[in-house]
Amino acid sequence: MIDHKIKSKAEIRAEKLLPGNQDFTTITDDIAGVPEQKKTPIQWWLLFGLALSLLAIFAGSVGFLIWEGTGIWGINNPVFWGWAIINFVWWVGIGHAGTLISAILHLFRQNWRNAINRFAETMTLFAVICALVFPGIHVGRIWVAYWFLPIPNQMGMWPNMRSPLIWDFFAVFTYFTVSLLFWYTGLIPDLATLRDRAKTNLKRKIYGFFALGWRGGNRQWQHYELAYLVLAGISTPLVLSVHSVVSSDFATSVIPGWHTTIFPPYFVAGAIYSGFGMVMTLSIIARKVYNLGHIITLEHLDKMAQIMLLTGCMVGYAYSMEFFVAWYSGNAYESFAFVNRALGPYWWGYWAMIFCNVVVPQFFWFERYRRHIPFLFITSILVNIGMWFERFVIVVITLHRDFMPGAWAMYNPTIFDVSIYIGTFGLFFTGFLLFLRFLPMVSIAEAKLVLPESNPHHGHEE
């Protein structure tokens, strides 16, 4: 006999993740209510206006770049890779949290992900689009960017498939495509919900078109769930491979400071760290604006902070290991590269990175800070500032002083480096805000699975 006064584990978990008396109806109403709003909140319009202005700056700067060439950037000899590659790696890194949350946490049956996975997946899509802009525009002659692709052409020319830059192209392209498929597959049942609740014929037709005629039958769920599980399974090695491949752009070179085997795991940990930072920033804003504090709860923020603590410590370990190996290898160039990072002319970049990525997450050992929303908001932004500096340290500080002192130079970004970077925020937020306005930001079907009554065997299993 079950004593009904004793709550099952599933019920306790559900109370933390979905507090208050929520049932299937209220979950649908709360989540679907946001894209169905008649009146768009004023904050949305303000942010959207800002995002569009930044997008205009982006379009203007990229237009000028295409017209004039990459000479408008601050790149020089020896710093041939400047902000473009920094921003590319930074945005791809942010894009990692989406698939990590959707895929890896799905395989580990971490139900708490159900409130933030849609959010994180959407963030991934737009972050990867922003990332893909940079390799696209930095090639100089953009109109021949299709030379990346292994397609038959009249020149009889093929890309060098042994080059990490081509690996990178394949990895990021595959990552984007698989993330898009994963995101859309997750959306199908929710689009059907929006279709069935639509008040106007036009909305019903548009949502209905993308819902593909979903009718929630178990004969459909059966294949759907298997497809979703397999997507999660194949995305898990994929997400770990993407930043490993990005890191091999650096690690396969012979530059002191880049030529290390620690790069792939260190890049992946950093990517997850920054991605969770961005999910945190965005979800704190969205739960505030749309009053979804009972669906994206403190419990979720707490768990994200714990993952940031873990990955923050991993990158901290990597930073110290790099120094150790530089000393232990006895290689003069390698040792100099690292001393130059900490004490050279760009010392401030290095210490900004250490402060944001190693010192700041240490507060997350304490529950008080993991549940303090203003603190979380500020730290989540510091995390991404820190991760931007990490890539600055790796790219600029390493390149500006390599082997021969005669070849050393300082690097200064120009206004166009800055404007294109700022502009990608316009691209990112325009897309993201449109998503918030028209699509459910939390997976409606999956949020219900957190409720114990969604499992017909609950009460029997404990």
Add this chain to the structure above:
Amino acid sequence: MNTYGVIARFNDPVELVHAAEKVRDAGFTDFDCHSPFPIHGMDDAMGLKRSKLGYLIGVMGLTGALFGFGLQTWIHSIEYPMNISGKPFFAYPAYAIITFELMVLFSAFGAVFGMMYFNSIPRFHHPVFYSDKFSRVTSDAFYVSIEISDPKYNEQEVKSFLDKIGGTDIEVLKDEN
């Protein structure tokens, strides 16, 4: 006016699973259980076989990997041998990454488009959409549908059967003509 089947509503996932077992045991084959989210244990309750989608994905993944490896080998050994720092033309360790990426890419296409194929979607017209109440199934309602194509189908018997096993809001699916 044509009829297409009968639907009946059940209150929660537990009732729906029990109803599915009874419908299965009564010998119906062309029926479905509709719910806002996937229900654990429903495949057994309905007597469904394991989805064959996994085999399709496996074949697609293998195709992707062979295509990736074959493409790189063909480019560098046959079509366009490029001598870069004297590295071997058939540099198979360097092919590992693109082989892997294409395996994942093809498997993902297999998973999503295979799921659509097995589910026969997109399909925008289906008899269940003739019912107005049925639209709540994507929010908070649980339905069993038995279609006219079932060999045991008899409208009156199906209606009383669904009523007996606890279904409410029993409705015959009819088009509007």
